[in-house]
Amino acid sequence: MGNNHEHTVAWRHAHPDMAKRSGEVIRTLLRHGHEAYWVGGCVRDEYMGRPVHDMDIATSARPEITAALFPKVIPTGMQHGTVTVMHEGEAFEVTTYRTETGYDDHRRPSEVTFVTDIEEDLQRRDFTMNAMARGLDGAWVDPYGGRRDIEARRIRCVGDPRLRFQEDGLRMVRCIRFASVLGFAIAPGTWRAIKSEQKTLRWIAMERIRIEMDKVMAGPHPRRGLALFVRSGLYDHMKVPFPYTGHEEAWMRAIDHVDSLRLDVRWALLLLGCGLASAAADPLLRAWTFSNKDREAICAILRFQEFWLRLKDEGRSQDRLAWIRLVLDFGGGVAASWLTMQHALTAAGAEETADTAKLDDWLQQMVVYSLKELNVTGNELLSALEKRGGPWLGELLNQLLMQVAAGIVPNDKSALIDEARRVVIHEEG
The missing domain is CATH 1.10.246 (Serum Albumin; Chain A, Domain 1)
Structure with a gap:
């Protein structure tokens, strides 16, 4: 498989310095008689025209050989063939071609075997769009039709999907995350395999699931991802599931109307849509392994909502001094987040419960908040x-x-x- 030493593929969606330096790592491996390719997410995202953030490399060189070729190497996972090469301030994961067997915990392989063929290495990967490699000269290695599936906007497993999900139950969550974030369909065989292997999710730590769910919630179609979790049955097999019915009430519709950077507001809407008050949400978020900072930010919005409803019940929702007192008790940032949530609810067609324009004006007029x-x-x-x-x-x-x-x-x-x-x-x- 050709890897021309002189010509480098043009990367249009990666930082030029990162592309150049990763190419130099590949060129060093090639110069010493080894194969080396860019693999995985960087190849997929470049083909799709999406920003490239990490440039991982696969090579025929054993990890100890790779480590000996570069002056600064971190032995990230030598037993699994992975080292991190530090080159001019950039970190690149370089992994030896390998096959994997014995996923006893439905998460990690118990045995790794190093191989010399890039196609054997690609065979162990989860989805066809992630099972592609590209050489320094731009040559493609795409034995499972990853580019074809990307063009068809389809998520499809490499090989037998049931086997892929039995090996690693988190792949089912990743499948839904990709479908939600990219707006792709899930291939029928892959979808049937998720429904067949849904119980495997019980083996997966909540932290791993929460990280994937965060990506769903930060994506352009969070409601679609949530609906797929429910329809697939995965929601029922998480170690700590949300009491989410999948009903499309305003709380859920509003999630799509919140800027993707405001994850705290999106999560608050989901919890309210599940009918959870702050007292019930707090232990749930702890069990979901949210950081203290994120958990407190989400629960503060829920508590603000509860105190606002109390003001409303007392007939004080139009009382400027009562609003200012509420803002001072919770902080201007929490009040602004709550207003963001109210704007999203209005955009989602919910009945207005607050004069948000007036409340926003009152908030902006305050010269101190603490x-x-x-x-x-x-x-x-x-x-x-x-x-x-x-x-x-x-x-x-x-x-x-x-x-x-x-x-x-x-x-x-x-x-x-x-x-x-x-x-x-x-x-x-």
Whole structure:
């Protein structure tokens, strides 16, 4: 299989430096008598015109030989044939051609055998579009029709799909993720295999599933991905499933109307669509291995929604001071996220429950959102008032914060001290 040393394929969707340096890694392997190709996602994404982020390489060279050819190598997974070559500041995974057997845990192979044929290596991969290689000269190795399936906008397993999913249950989730993110159909045989092997998902750690689900939720068609999870039966076999029925109420429709960068809002909508309040959502997100930061961001939106509904029930939804107090309690960022969610619900055809334009104006008019933005400190107040500290000081600072946020008192140190004196004199009098 030809790998011309002199000519390099043009990469239009990868960073030029990354393409150049990965080509130099391949050229080094070729110069020492080994085969080497770009493989997997970078080949697929380049063919599809999508941004290329990682450029992985497969080679006939054994891992110890690859490691000896480059000055800086990280032994990422020598037993599985993988080393990470550091070349001019870029990291490239270089893996020896291999076959895999004995997936006892439906996730990782118990035995890896190094081989010398690129087509044997491609045979172990999950989907045809990921089982393609490209040489330095641009030559294609595509024994399973990956390009043909991409043109047909189809996800299809390499070989027997049931066997592929028995080997690694996470591949079923990846299949749905690709179908959702790319807008592709799932080949009938591959879909039937998912439904047949759905119980295999019980072996897969929630963290691995959550990472794939995050990609679904960050994609252009999250609702389609969620629907595929339900229709395939995979939802029923996750270790910690969502109580999701697949009904297309406004909460679910709204997910597609939220910018893909706002994953916290998309997840909040999904949880609300599942009928979950913050108290029930918090342990679920923990079990799904969300980071503390992400979990807290999502639950804060749910709690804000609960407090907003309480204001609404009390007939205070048009009360500017009540809104400002709510914003100060939760923070301007959480309030903005909640408003983003409300805009998405309106775009999805939900009945408006809030005058979001007015609430947004009130939010923008606030000049402070937290105590650290006040132009006076607790110590400065103690000194000016000649008083000792105590719980009263925190109450006073929060009262000043509310007045500044509402535009009643300017955020000026002397004005704040004067107002503090007035409040203390009034309370002591």
